[in-house]
Amino acid sequence: xxxxxxxxxxxGITLGYVIANLTNRRFGIQIPAMSCSLASFLEPNExxxxxxxxxxxxxxxxxxxxxQAMETADLDTTFSARTALLNANMDVLDNLKMNKxxxxxxxxxxxxxxxxxxxxxxxxxxxxxxxxQAEIPVRVKRTTVVHSFPYGxx
Numbered sequence: 137x138x139x140x141x142x143x144x145x146x147x148g149i150t151l152g153y154v155i156a157n158l159t160n161r162r163f164g165i166q167i168p169a170m171s172c173s174l175a176s177f178l179e180p181n182e183x184x185x186x187x188x189x190x191x192x193x194x195x196x197x198x199x200x201x202x203x204q205a206m207e208t209a210d211l212d213t214t215f216s217a218r219t220a221l222l223n224a225n226m227d228v229l230d231n232l233k234m235n236k237x238x239x240x241x242x243x244x245x246x247x248x249x250x251x252x253x254x255x256x257x258x259x260x261x262x263x264x265x266x267x268x269q270a271e272i273p274v275r276v277k278r279t280t281v282v283h284s285f286p287y288g289x290x
Contacts, residue, residue, distance in 0.1 A: 147227045150257050158238055159211050178262040206231035
């Protein structure tokens with residue numbers, strides 16, 4: 137079974153969660169049917185549920201101008217419909233962090249790196265499924281270190 141592409145999807149899910157919070161909307165995840173299900177690996181933590189295979193509205197977000205727009209956008213205007221469906225796989229959190237309209241609300245992000253922001257949000261959204269939790273020790277036991285490099289690169 138091929139199971140790839142989740143890194144970009146998780147970027148989009150994280151962005152959607154932040155936008156939902158900034159616009160005081162309820163957050164949910166709709167994922168089109170895929171060969172491997174997110175629910176096979178993760179479970180909702182502080183979100184209601186995953187809705188897989190559901191219909192979705194295509195909102196293109198691969199435009200490079202989106203990064204710059206997030207630095208100044210009023211998200212209530214950008215996403216003015218009562219229900220906003222976002223199909224995003226871009227990481228624009230650094231740009232959103234610079235948006236003066238949300239400086240107070242996003243102040244918790246200021247001392248954090250991108251990675252720390254993603255970890256904090258992802259821990260709110262997800263927990264490992266029992267299957268994944270049980271599989272980790274098995275996989276670690278089978279792992280062999282071939283090369284070891286100190287932090288700082290090659």
